[in-house]
Amino acid sequence: MSILKNLDKTELEGMCAEQVEDLHGLFVQWFRGTRALEELQEELRLRLSDSFSHVAPNGQFLSGRQILLGHLEDKYGCYHDRVFEIDIYNVQLIWSDGDKFLVTYEEWQSWQQEMDDSASGDMDTNQTQQFGRLSTCLLYRQDKTQPFSWIHVHETWLEDEVPSADAKRASETRAKGEEARLANANADEDTVMTGPVQxxxxxxxxxxxxxxxxxxxxxxxxxxxxxxxxxxxxxxxxxxxxxxxxxxxxxxxxxxxxxxxxxxxxxxxxxxxxxxxxxxxxxxxxxxxxxxxxxxxxxxxxxxxGIDTVSPRQTNGDSHDEDGDPEDDAFMQASQGILVFEEENDEAGYAEKAPEVEAASELPVASSDQTSIPNDISKKRHVSTRLEQYAKPIMWEGALVGVTIAGFYIGTSQGPIANEAWYKENGESMEEMAQSPSTPKPLRRICLPEMVFNVAHVALEGNGVWLSWDATAALNSWAQCHSMIPHMSRLPYQGVNVIKSSDAKKWESRRKHITTNEHSSSVFHYDWTFSTPYCGTVEGGEWVELDESGMRMELLTDQSIPILFFDDIVIYEDDLHDNGQAQYSVKLRVMPTCAYVLARLFVRVDNVVLRCRETRLLIDFFGMKPQIYRDVSWRECAWEHLAEHGLPTEVRPWHHNGRDTAEWQQLVRSLPEIDPPKDIIYKHAVLEYPSKSGDTQPEA
Known part of the structure; x- marks a missing residue:
């Protein structure tokens, strides 16, 4: 009989809480790279059972300690230069039987994602994301002299917000140790900075x-x-x-x-x-x-x-510096000058202005005698204080969600990961789309990405057309392509095909003795990289092919023009069973002269393939009616051919954690370009408005 039976529930629960904290403390050190890899591997081997198993929040199953350690190896130190934290809350012992313990706890990860926001879309800024999981784990311990052994973990996404500090049940030992480590690290950096500044x-x-x-x-x-x-x-x-x-x-x-x-x-x-x-x-x-x-x-x-103290820089209602900063004057002159120009074929002999902003009086807009941009700008949005010089803000429940300019309503929304009900409903719907009508048996099973932000979207509406990007439409397009792919075939259709990971190839020869039952009722055979051909949703217009790009990129590179509104949206992502990464993101920028969208699908299957599919959309506000242009580029390279293009064959340089650094962008642009499926996607196109769009006015 185990001597642990002599302890009461409170003592046992405290011991379990300490083990949960300690294990996740090791994962923090792993991802930060603050300890030697070999030391961390040895500690994890001591804590995890040989037969350790894990069920991820999306239902994917992993079995075996060595498989877990192998998948984690490439992630060692991936957050060494950024924030990464794991906080444990609400540890509860729900069952025990001598030396076995069933424990639940909440795990909240805070990690930093970086984005672009420069005149060319290449400036680094950082975002902190927080995701919660409700986990159930089975622990085993013979007696107090032996460490706990982790047998199994089952995780489920949490939709709630991170708990308050007083709800946290954390290990004081780990907290103090981490605080001491950070204090030492800060002390080291203090010696680098100059004394007076520090x-x-x-x-x-x-x-x-x-x-x-x-x-x-x-x-x-x-x-x-x-x-x-x-x-x-x-x-x-x-x-x-x-x-x-x-x-x-x-x-x-x-x-x-x-x-x-x-x-x-x-x-x-x-x-x-x-x-x-x-x-x-x-x-x-x-x-x-x-x-x-x-x-x-x-x-x-x-x-x-909202400070009562009057700033020495403030003057009598003048927004310029007291010394009359010439850069500010030049900025205003340049930006206003660009809004008025002479048209080359102006038979009527008049100077045409860029379309004026609609009054949109029905929209709740802050009064002009106070700061008009709300201070609680949400998520990743950047809003210029000069916005109302050129556009009208669109408000929703007290928050600014977009702008109206040049006859267009342009906005974004963001939100948490989709809940279980969304996954169930849309998973079933997309699975039905994925069935091949020519071979109805066996049924094709699919899984959706681990993180789907179902309410996140980018939308542009005006002049009788609607353009948007959202996760449901992107994944529907991906699922529909499967209906044209025969079961067990690896042939592509519209950029969607089933590939194997490097691990799968290693084990393929060992599974030859297992025969596949072709009459089985269902089979998982789908594109688990989620490589959708989706380029956005268009309603009310039609794309017309162009021989070359119609975009005037100088509108974007003119740094004298302010960026009025910017947002960066992730609509879905997945770590591909720890074999790589798939992420679909959309960036939106609105300027007085144009609106610009960059939608990007980036896929990395370690040691197998790299993909980057980008859709660029530009609404040029000049002219009697704004012109809408679109460029689509697909880049792809099998891992075994990277060296032929002078590209690194190691995995780490291709990691993309949200930061579009100059180095990473250069790598992606060096991938060989391939032609997108010409039957559905034009490489260069212009949007042809509906015939009666001139009579259509956008509604608030």
């Missing part, structure tokens, strides 16, 4: 004219780039100069009482630096560096923050 960051100068409103700045030295560190220093310097009360909160150290709350408030927002406004005991997210810099340049920083 002291200024740590000890803000006392401010005058104290206000009941205080600014909190969430900063990091461990998980930021040099550029972001510079932003943090500039923010501190500006706040001192403006006599604005502020306090810095170090995201790298969990000791600050407001740290966890601020991380949760800025869910999927720009990472460091992040700015919050604190009134009494209430904190609210305000924005990131871009919004801060624009507000500062406009001389309205204190007002925008």
């Amino acid at each position: 002291q200024e960051v740590a000890n803000p100068v006392p401010v005058q004219n104290q206000s009941p409103v205080k600014v909190l700045v969430l900063t990091s030295l461990e998980s930021t780039t040099k550029e972001q560190v510079s932003y943090q220093e500039q923010i501190a310097a500006v706040l001192r100069k403006e006599n604005i009360p502020f306090e810095e909160v170090n995201a790298d150290a969990p000791g600050h009482p407001a740290r966890n709350e601020l991380m949760a408030l800025s869910y999927r927002q720009r990472d460091y630096p992040r700015i919050f406004v604190s009134v009494g005991n209430t904190n609210s997210y305000w924005g990131g560096w871009e919004l801060f810099d624009m507000s500062h340049q406009d001389g309205t920083l204190a007002k925008d923050l």
Whole structure:
């Protein structure tokens, strides 16, 4: 009989909670790369049973400790330069029998995803994403002298928000150890930075004219780039100069009482630096560096923050600097000049202006005598403080979700991962689409991506046409292609085909003795890379092929023109059973002169294939009616041919964690280009409006 039977439930539950924390602490060290790989592998071997099994949230099954360690190996250190944390909540012992324990707990991962947002779509910014899982694990332990052994884990997605700090049941040992490690890391970095600058960051100068409103700045030295560190220093310097009360909160150290709350408030927002406004005991997210810099340049920083102190930069309603910054004047002249031009074939002899913004009086718009852009900009959106000079904001439930400009309503939405009901309903519907009518038996089974953001979408409506991107449409297109692929065939149809991972090829010879029953009622044979040919949804118009691109890219590269509205949407992604990555993302940018969309499917199957399918759409606002152009490019290369193109054959350089760095983009552009299926996709096209679109007006 196990001596553990002599312990009460509280003691046993505490022991189990410690084991859950310790194991996930090892995973944090693994992904951060803070300990030697060999040490972590040895510790995981001690903690995981030889026959360890795991059911992922999407229902995929993994069996065997060595298979898990093999899949994790390529991910070692993948978050070494960014935030990655795992918090454990609500550990509960729901059953025990001597030396066996069934435990449930919530696992919340916080990790940093980066995006592009420059004049050419290539500037790095960071986003923090948080996902929760409800996990059930089976543990085994003979007695107190032996470590717990993990036998099985079953995970399910959580739709709730991250629990409050007082609900957390965490291991104090791990927390203190992690805090000490971060403190040591920060101490090492302190020696690199100059003494005066570091002291200024740590000890803000006392401010005058104290206000009941205080600014909190969430900063990091461990998980930021040099550029972001510079932003943090500039923010501190500006706040001192403006006599604005502020306090810095170090995201790298969990000791600050407001740290966890601020991380949760800025869910999927720009990472460091992040700015919050604190009134009494209430904190609210305000924005990131871009919004801060624009507000500062406009001389309205204190007002925008809700601070009573008048900034020395503010003048009598003038949005320019006191010294009349020539760059601001040049910016306004250039941007206004570009909105008026002489048409080459102007028989009527008049200068045509870019379409004026519709009044849209029915839309709730903030009054002109105060800051018109809401401070609670959600998710990854970037909104210019100059937006209302050129467009009208579209509001929904107090949040800005888009703009109306040049006869178009343009907006985005984001949300959490789809719930179980969505997966069930759409999984069944798409599985029905995937059936081959020529061979009705056996039935084809499919699985959907592990993370589908079903409410995320990008939409542009106006002049009688509707253009949009969303997960359901993208996956429907992927599922429908399967109906033209015979069972057990690897032939492609419209870019969709069933491929095998490198692991599958290794085991194929060992499975030859297993015979496939062709009369079985169902079989999993589908494109598990989710390589949809989807280029967006179009209603009310028709694409007409062009010999070459009609896009005027100079509209995008003109840095004198402000980006009024920007958003970056992920509509689905999957880690391909730890064999790679598949992600479909959509970026939207709106400027006074044009609207631009970049939709990208990136697929990496380690040691097998690389794919990048991009759809670019440009609405050129000039002319009697805006012209809509589309370019489609597909790039693909089998892994075994990478060296022939001078490309790296290692897996790590091809990892894409949301950051479109210059190096990663150059690699992707170096992949050989292939022709998309010509029967469904034109490489270059222009949208032909419906014949009576001139009589159609968009509705709010």
